[in-house]
Amino acid sequence: MKIYTLHQKQKLPIDLDEAWEFLCNPSNLSKLTPSEMNMTIISGADRPMYAGQILQYNVTPLAGIKTKWVSEITQYEDKKYFVDVQLYGPYALWHHKHFIHEIEGGVEMEDIIDYKVPFGVLGQLVHPILVAPKLKSIFNYRTTQLEALFGKF
Structure with a gap:
């Protein structure tokens, strides 16, 4: 089964403390997620943020398909x-x-996101036409939202 990678960089004109405080507050994730994904934080x-933290949320990755997403913060080094x-979850x-x-x-x-799609060969077939563009659009939205909050570099 193929593992895909999405790699993205963004520069912001803010100091490290402000950026880290925003990014490490799990409740801010909903501010960076497109509204059509109906993301709601359930717990955590x-x-x-800390290593070992469990976060639960509901998301709608595709129209009409609601799922629970549970993630763990497995590693954390302050301001790094x-x-x-x-x-x-869906992956x-x-x-x-x-x-x-x-x-x-x-x-x-x-x-840097390493991910595999579900459903074997069928998932791999829909990856370039459905999954990859959707994932890219989510991160493009995040870029736009961060620039709206903190300004362009």
Whole structure:
């Protein structure tokens, strides 16, 4: 089964402390998720992020298909990176690394998502026409939202 990777970087004109505080607050995830995904946090967002934290939310990844997504923050290093792994949800595998570091005039955020689609060969067939474009659009939305909140670099 094929593992796909989405790699994205974004620069923001804010300091590391402000960026880290926003990104590590699980309740802010809904601000960065398109409204049509109907993302609602069920549990786990009541405290700042830490390794071992379990987050549960409902999402609608495709029109009319509502599912629960459960993820664990498996690694966390303050003001450097964190990793979330899907324990239950729409992907056969989801491993998302979030890196952040200071650059002149702001911060650069980097996301590396390694994922597998469900449904074997059928999932692989729909990946380029459905899954990959949807995932890219979600991260494009996030880019736009972060720029609206913090400005363009």
